[in-house]
Amino acid sequence: MASEIELKLDVSREAALAIEGSPLLVGEPQVIDQRAIYFDTPENGLRKAGLSLRIRRSGEQRVQTVKAAGGGTAGLFARGEWECPVDGDQPRLDETNPIRAIVGDAVERIEPRFEVRIERHLWMVQEGASTIELVIDRGETIAADRNSPITEIELELKEGAAADLFALARRLDARAPVRPGVLTKSERGYRLSDEVRSSFKAEPAALDDGMTSAEAFQRIVYGCVRHFRLNEAALFPDRNPDTLHQARVALRRLRSAFSIFASIVRGAEAERLRGQLRGLAADLGDARNLDVLLDHTEAGSLRDRIFSAREDAYDRVEAVLATPSARATMLDLLEWTAAGEWLRNEALETDRCRPIRAHAEGALNRFRKKVKKDGRDLLTADDETRHEVRKDAKKLRYASEFFKPIFQRKREKRRSKKFVAALEELQEQLGGLNDLATAPEVLRLLDPGGHAAAIASDPERKARLIEAADEAYDDLIDAKCFWR
Known part of the structure; x- marks a missing residue:
């Protein structure tokens, strides 16, 4: 079993050409034509277990690779990997990898599911004291009569520090836009047979009871960045309201993670990142408010004005997400999470190494206590107070969702379902109140001197x-x- 650390970057075909022709890449690349067949059961048993199985052919050589996704998401992967040479396109399913142990008798029904064909251009790059393998992959994924193009960059650390991966990524971004990639090639293949989706909800955090608080925080951040990037990539040109909403949810979950793990992520860089995430969420906020208004407005001239304002707001969102600062926010966050000063601060070591269950219990108690205290007078509270309770409830819900995988005893699972259901209901009602409080101000901007704001109240x-x-x-x- 080997381990690899890599940073995957999404790029356009034009950006890949600009980077390939830049002075950052010296000399002629090694060019490798690759063909990879991916296998699974008809029910996608390997995928559901978090495994991928492929046989890749380069020239006459064939290598079988089994990868365990683990918690490696959001472009930064630290995966279990099992490799062995094979003679043909029939997978080797024995004690050299975990597949038979995980899927049992279903191993007999493993079959080819899709194929990935890639032309890989490879360079070895020195960045600081590190040696990094940089590859530009171009090709396509093919499943039956469907196919999807691929253009991406992978930076794999061969020797040195993880932080150098990000230094190189920034230099690439200065030449042409790059963003953290969150889809593996196997995921791209499965997407060809999946139902087409326009938005993506948060996936369960890849936590287990044996983690430290620091490890859990890293997994949560990577998952939230994945959540954001999946929706960011799907947002245009369709401008689906659910896609924008999920992108904002991902940013809120990220900010909540900073609050949940406040005892281990203190410092100036943490505060700077929180500010950037807050600003990015605000940039998406106007479009979201107009989406909500549009959904509750009947046909007519007012709805037409709201729709026009909504299109302008989406134009601004598209412009903001295309800026270098927006791209830098995600790269900065991933670098700091993987190799930031918070991991070396001796004053935080005890809390960093604290078992995640103990940390989770403390955080959940803290947020529940705050919701209980601030929400006891909802009937007579003002809008601002109810808004604060809504924010407290969000943090409690996100914490409950983050930590759910480590509370898997029968009683814990039963109580978790009821607790989160009650929390969702509270959030829904408070969310409706927040929409009512926000609508008049938005409408006053669209209809100055009119009656729309009064009606909206x-x-x-x-x-x-x-x-x-x-x-x-x-x-x-x-x-x-x-x-408890």
């Missing part, structure tokens, strides 16, 4: 939502804590 609906939120709050407080 809807006092009867507000009263119903406040009562429902108060009931949801009582249900949440009555729900048993799944972590």
Whole structure:
């Protein structure tokens, strides 16, 4: 079993050409034509188990590779990997890899599922004191009668420090736009047979009970960046409201992770990153507010003005996401998470090494206590107070979702389901109240001097939502804590 650390970067074909022709890449590359067949059961048993199995042919040589995705997401991978030479296109399924042990008798039904054909250009690059393998892959994924193009860059650390991967990535980005890549080639292949999706919800955090707090924080950040990038890549040109919403959810989850792990991620760089994430979320906020308004406005001149303003807001979102600063935010976050000063700060070592279950229990208790205290007077509270309770509830929900994989005993799972359901109901009602509070101000900008803002206030609906939120709050407080 070997380990690899690599940074995958999404690029356009034009960007790849610009980088390949730049002074950053010296000399002629090694050119390798690759053909890889990926295997799975008809029910995708390997995929569900977090494994991929391929046989890659380069020239006359064939190598079988089994990879375990583990927690390696958001472009930064630290995977288990098992390799062995094979004579043909029939996989070797024995004690040299974990497949038979994981899928059992289903191993007999493993079959070819799709093929990846790549022309790989490879350079060895010195960055600082590190040696990095840089490859530009161009090709396509093929499954039956469907295919999808591939253009991506991979930076694999051969010797040296992980931080140098990001230094090289920044130099590439200065030549042409690059963004963290989050799809493996196997995922691209499976997508050819999956139902087409326009938005992506958060996936379960890849945590286990044996982790430290630092390891868990890293896994959570990588998962959140993956969540953001999947939706960022799908946002244009369709401008689907759910896609934008999920991109904003990913940013909120990232910011919540900083709060949940505040005891180990202190420092100036952490605060700078939190500020950048907050600013990026705000840049997406206007478009989201207009999406909500549009969904609750009947056909007519006002709806037409809202739609026009919404299109302008999406133009601004598209422009913001194309800026170097937006791209740098994700690279900076990944670098700091993988190799930042917080990992070397001796004052934080005890908390970093704390078992994740103990950290999770403390964080969940802290956020629940805050929701309980601040939400006890929802019936008489003002809009600002209810908004603060809504933010507290979000942090509690995200913490509950992040830590769910480490509370898997039967009673914990049963209580977790009820607790999160009550929390979601509270969030839904408070979210409706926040939409009501936001709508009049947005409409005043679109309809100065008009009556739309007054109509949007809807006092009867507000009263119903406040009562429902108060009931949801009582249900949440009555729900048993799944972590105790």
